[in-house]
Amino acid sequence: MPRLPQPYDGERLQTKGRPTEFSFWPTRRLRAHAKIQTKLFALEPWGIIEKSVNDWTQGSKKLEALACLRQAHDFYKVGTEPGIEAARPLALYYCYMNLAKVLCLSWGDEDSFNNAQHGIWERSQSLFEDDFLTVFPSPNRGKLQNFSEILEVLTGSGVQTQKDLRIAEILPQVLPGHRLWAHASEKQERFISIQDIQFWRNRGDQEIWLRIYVFADDLSRLSISHKRFLSDSGLENNFHEVESDASIDGRKLLCFEEIEVTKYQANHPADSLEELAHSLRENLWATVATVPPYRRYYAYLCPQPERGSLLPQLLSVYALTYYLGSVTRYRPQDYDDILAGKYGSRFQDFVTGQPAQFLYLLSSEIIRQDIAQPSII
Structure with a gap:
C-alpha cells in the first residue's frame, strides 16, 4: 500500500x-x-429568531416574516403537544414551511411569499417503498415554489428542472433514528x-x-x-x-x-x-x-444510484414531513398502515424526535449562528 x-x-x-x-x-x-462568534444558548429559540427578523428585515418583508414566525410557533405547539398523534405530521409540516419562509424572507431575494405554492407534490403508489415526490423549479407558471426557494437559500441554487425523489431514498438520509431504518431495511448504516x-x-x-x-x-x-x-x-x-x-x-x-x-x-x-x-x-x-x-x-455515505434523491439535511426532513403530512391529510388510513409496517418505529421516532432538532438547526440558519439548548434548566 x-x-x-x-x-x-x-x-x-x-x-x-x-x-x-x-x-x-x-x-x-x-x-x-x-x-x-460563539454559540448562543436558549431554552427555546423563538425569541432569538424574532430579534433576528427585527434586526435584519424591513417593511413588508418584516411583517410577513413575523406573521410566519407566529404561525410556525403555534403549529409547533400543536405538533409537539402530548396526546396529539394522528394530525402530528400535518401540523409539523406547516410549522416547518412557515419557519422556512422566515429563512427565505430574511436571506432570500423574494419580497413576499403571498400565494406561493408548496413546490412539492406527493405521488402515491401501491406500496410505500414505491412512493415518490415531485419537486418543481421556481417560479412555476408564474408562482413561487417554496421547496425550490428554500433549496436556493440553503445551497445557492434551487430546483433546476422538475424531478422525482423516491421516499425510500429520502428516508435513510434522516440522521436521528437512522439505525432503526438500517435494522428495518436490513441494510448497512450510512x-x-x-x-x-x-x-x-x-x-x-x-x-x-x-x-x-x-x-x-x-x-x-x-x-x-x-x-x-x-x-x-x-x-x-x-x-x-x-x-x-x-x-x-x-x-x-x-x-x-x-x-x-x-x-x-x-x-x-x-x-x-x-x-x-x-x-x-x-x-x-x-x-x-x-x-x-x-x-x-x-x-x-450515499450510494451512487441514489444521488439523484440526495438533499441537504434540512430539506430531507422537510420533504419527508411533507410526505407524511400529505398522507395524513388525504389518506389517514394509509398513515395508520405506514405506522403498522416494518418502518413504523422509524416513522414514530421521526415525528416525535425530529421537531426539536429541526427547530434548532433551522433557527441557526436564520440567525446565522449556532443555537444550542442549555444542559441546566
Whole structure:
C-alpha cells in the first residue's frame, strides 16, 4: 500500500488561546474584518429568531416574516403537544414551511411569499417503498415554489428542472433514528460520525485549510474503505487522506485534509473561515445536543444510484414531513398502515424526535449562528 502524503505544515487556528471551534457560521462581519462568534444558548429559540427578523428585515418583508414566525410557533405547539398523534405530521409540516419562509424572507431575494405554492407534490403508489415526490423549479407558471426557494437559500441554487425523489431514498438520509431504518431495511448504516473538524493555518504563507478526523474503527466495523468514505460522502474532490498518528484512548484517528489551501490577507485568517465552513455545508449532517460540544457532525455515505434523491439535511426532513403530512391529510388510513409496517418505529421516532432538532438547526440558519439548548434548566 503506497504511503499517504504528509499533511501541510502549520498549526491549529486558535482564538484567545483556545482552538477555534468549527461551525457553519464561525464568524460575524464587523466593519472591515470578521470576528469569531460563539454559540448562543436558549431554552427555546423563538425569541432569538424574532430579534433576528427585527434586526435584519424591513417593511413588508418584516411583517410577513413575523406573521410566519407566529404561525410556525403555534403549529409547533400543536405538533409537539402530548396526546396529539394522528394530525402530528400535518401540523409539523406547516410549522416547518412557515419557519422556512422566515429563512427565505430574511436571506432570500423574494419580497413576499403571498400565494406561493408548496413546490412539492406527493405521488402515491401501491406500496410505500414505491412512493415518490415531485419537486418543481421556481417560479412555476408564474408562482413561487417554496421547496425550490428554500433549496436556493440553503445551497445557492434551487430546483433546476422538475424531478422525482423516491421516499425510500429520502428516508435513510434522516440522521436521528437512522439505525432503526438500517435494522428495518436490513441494510448497512450510512452515517459516519466525524470526531473533529479543525481549522489549520500556516502563518508564514498566510494560508488556512480544514482537517477532518474520523475514527478508523468506525469505518472498519462497517467494512468501508477510506476511498469509499471520501467518494460516497462527496468529499473526494476537495479532501484527501494524509498521514496521521493521532489517537484518542487507543483509537486511531484518520485525517482527511483539504487539498487546496485558502489564502488570507493582512494577518486576518478569520476573514476566510466562513468560506471554508460553507464548502462543507452540503457534505455534513449535524445533531444538536445539550452537552458539549453541542454540535456533532456526520458524513452521509450515499450510494451512487441514489444521488439523484440526495438533499441537504434540512430539506430531507422537510420533504419527508411533507410526505407524511400529505398522507395524513388525504389518506389517514394509509398513515395508520405506514405506522403498522416494518418502518413504523422509524416513522414514530421521526415525528416525535425530529421537531426539536429541526427547530434548532433551522433557527441557526436564520440567525446565522449556532443555537444550542442549555444542559441546566
